[in-house]
Amino acid sequence: MVGYTRVGRRSGLIIALAAALGLATSATAQTKKIGTFGGWEISIVHDKGKFVHCIADTTGPDNQGLRMSFGDDGQRHLILPGPRTAGARDEAVIVLRPSGKRFTFPMAQRSPDRLWSPVLENGFTDVFFESKRMDVQLPARNVTRSFDLGDPDTMSARIDGCVTSHQ
Numbered sequence: 001m002v003g004y005t006r007v008g009r010r011s012g013l014i015i016a017l018a019a020a021l022g023l024a025t026s027a028t029a030q031t032k033k034i035g036t037f038g039g040w041e042i043s044i045v046h047d048k049g050k051f052v053h054c055i056a057d058t059t060g061p062d063n064q065g066l067r068m069s070f071g072d073d074g075q076r077h078l079i080l081p082g083p084r085t086a087g088a089r090d091e092a093v094i095v096l097r098p099s100g101k102r103f104t105f106p107m108a109q110r111s112p113d114r115l116w117s118p119v120l121e122n123g124f125t126d127v128f129f130e131s132k133r134m135d136v137q138l139p140a141r142n143v144t145r146s147f148d149l150g151d152p153d154t155m156s157a158r159i160d161g162c163v164t165s166h167q
Contacts, residue, residue: 028048029046029052031043032045037151037154038152038153038155038158039148040056040150041056042055044162051072053070053072053163054162055069056155056158056159058148058150067080067114076119077120080092081113081114081145082114082141090138092104093136093137094134095134096133098131098133099131105118128149129153134147135147
């Protein structure tokens with residue numbers, strides 16, 4: 001029973017920390033779809049009536065699309081589909097097209113099918129919002145994926161509106 005209590009406390013602390021950082025939402029969180037802009041589906045997430053973040057999703061079969069999260073604290077995260085290897089860590093090598101600019105991020109598995117980036121820096125998002133495609137390599141998992149980004153500049157404008165209207 002002592003081992004169970006320790007695991008429970010640790011899990012509770014991790015969940016609380018993730019929620020405080022805007023990385024996770026509780027089971028009571030409500031997601032409302034706003035619409036599709038630039039090929040991205042924009043939604044807003046509330047938890048117990050309080051704004052948590054806005055999200056932008058590309059479409060993909062079986063939860064294989066790309067997601068970006070935008071919090072009211074200015075934090076932005078890239079969320080990639082990931083092989084179901086819970087608790088695994090990986091490093092993502094991202095190449096944005098047509099510029100060919102390359103970025104590398106440590107990724108953490110926060111759900112069975114999603115990998116989360118650390119907070120995105122402006123250097124990445126500035127290039128991202130001007131790109132048309134994104135190639136992702138996860139060398140430790142031997143995975144390579146390519147994403148059509150549609151019109152991320154249009155998505156960015158709508159996300160800005162979503163976030164600022166809830167500050």
